[in-house]
Amino acid sequence: MTAQDKEKRAINRLESMRPLRAKVNETYLKSVEAIQSGKPAVWGMLNFYYGDPILKAMDIEVVYPENYGAIAAAMGVAQQYLDRADAEGFPTHLCGYSLTTLGYASRMMKELGGEIPPEAPLGGMPKPLFLMSSAAICDARYKWFQALGRYMDAPVWTLEAPTPGVKEFFMEGYYDAMVTLGVKHLRDFVAFVETMVGRKMDWDRLDRITNLMIEVNRVWHEVNELRKVKPCPMHSRDFWSAMPAALFLAGDLEDSLRLYQDMYREVKARVDSGIGAVPEEKYRLVFAELPPWHSLAFFDKLAERGWSFVVESFGYRPPIPIDPDVMAVSDPLERITRFSLQFFAGYYEDARQQKVLGGAFAYPYLKYAREWKCDGAMLHPLISCRSASTHLPYVADMLMEKLKVPSLSIEGDIVDLRLFNTEDALARAEPFEETMDHYRMVRQQEGLDW
């Protein structure tokens, strides 16, 4: 057996993942076609289901610089944009995604007069009509877009977002106030988009798209629930390949729904037949934060050791399904707002009751490790992303204290491959197995059931 064959078989990838992954490529190509045929295209920030359905209902093609940064990294072309951002004077400790796309924007606007750089992967991101940023999670998410907007000479709309995970979030009337405010913001956003494109919103279309968005994410949630089974039928690599269609609403939603249903069937068939994504699953792990996109083969090497990544960070997973009563709400803007809030708040009530501080980011890992029966956690603090990193030591402490699940922390970055050393990371994997073996025994002694 050649090394190549071995690598291919290290992770048993899902066939149903492939058309979902292809939807991402399709999205970028469609945005370029849209611009060429005079249709508007927008650069959007990951907004957790808040602004996307509005743009989709207005038939606007959206590309996501955050996602594009990951693509550029995975396709090995990010470095030149990072270098260019460096030359433009942006500090190297800024978010790797932001630096990649700021470098891209600089090259496109200052060097090529608005033309898409010829080396840009997937046809590139065309000049946008406007940019839609989001205030959720961290300041980089709107300051970055303001900087991009200046390069592109295009207006920037910032979607407001709640600040969950703080105790004020549970004050009487707070949730309803958030809904009221959210709906108002969306109404303002619709008016802004109508002005920009010179057309009125098709409210019936928005109604359908909203319901489809919620249903796509419900099915995607059910797929991931199946991964609790041993051996785990689906690896995190398939999760990351398939997630953009649900997270960014990439491509046609009816098509996405069908594809996620196909994926559910394939994963369920594996569950029924006892087929694992890693043929000899020895260790089940939760992966915290985004992976090193430039070095995904790293996970194949770990799979050869029997490591199966069975669950990932909550920030990229579909929300816990929403109360069915919400579907009866007639105003689609309110349904959108409640669904987006569900992403932020879905775990917090449970976290608060269990007195887990920092519940917003840390609590989901406790839930995952317990329900997906994880032997360990691999934490990937991202040197250029504070939001994704600062809570991880706390996560490690909580997992050990409450569940006796050890963590392995490997520093790296989502884009900058200079910050991730595959060999060094693999060298730590072997001794970590000794640690996982020890705590498997400790959990049994303490009456935990895995």
Add this chain to the structure above:
Amino acid sequence: MYFAGIDVGSTMTKAVLTNEGGELLSAVKGPTGPEHRRLANEVMRGALEQAGLQIDDISYIVATGYGRVNVPFADRQVTELSCHARGVFSLFPGVKTAIDIGGQDVKCMKINGGRLIGFVMNDKCAAGTGRFLEATAATLGIRLEDMGDIASKATKRVQISNLCTIFAQQEVVALLSRGEPLENIVAGLHIALASRVAALAQRLVIEPDLALTGGVAMNTGMVRAMRESLGRDVLVPEEPLLTGALGAAIIANEAYREAAEDGTLPTGTRRLEEATFFAEEDL
């Protein structure tokens, strides 16, 4: 029966031979350099000579350290973290926490009965490692092995604010040009390195007994600085550099017994004589 552990570290390569009862028969150290295989061969030959043994007398050999894959005569490769844990436990049976400061990394380990139950290591930066002292010693024009004695004469410790090795070198030059006494600077360097290592170690919950190993533990100034930074006593082996190789020899002994039970003992001739960095079969 005899067992061997060989630790190919970033700076030094070490070989240890033990008998069936775990008694140390010989130990040899040498600089690693770029040709791992040649040196692995040399230190092994030296250890055999010291013990009066032949390569065929050795029942099982475990290689460890970052160059472990370049020891073709080893029966098995084991990560240095596991070997250090086992080695330090054999020397200090009460050890719960160990810190190994090597040439290019620092490993902080939690140990339970000789097993590794948790660890943290430095990431992306040599500032917490032996390289920090090596580089600054070169800048100061002193020998690495003299740093401990020099620091013991300090009347005060100069604060070294740069954690980066390169910037620390520049800082040291500036301090020298200001007329700061050498011993005060060296004492400051020790405490700067010790503080950084202590901060890393405290990510684990430190439990006594605590042991300090690795080449840097041979520096008495660093041992003093570590005790001060951690606010607790640290145990130091007589030969702190040999801990990993010793652990590898212990694991070799265990692995031999397991293999004998399973009927999977290694067969064939060991490649001690042929092993060179430029062996034709490797081209």
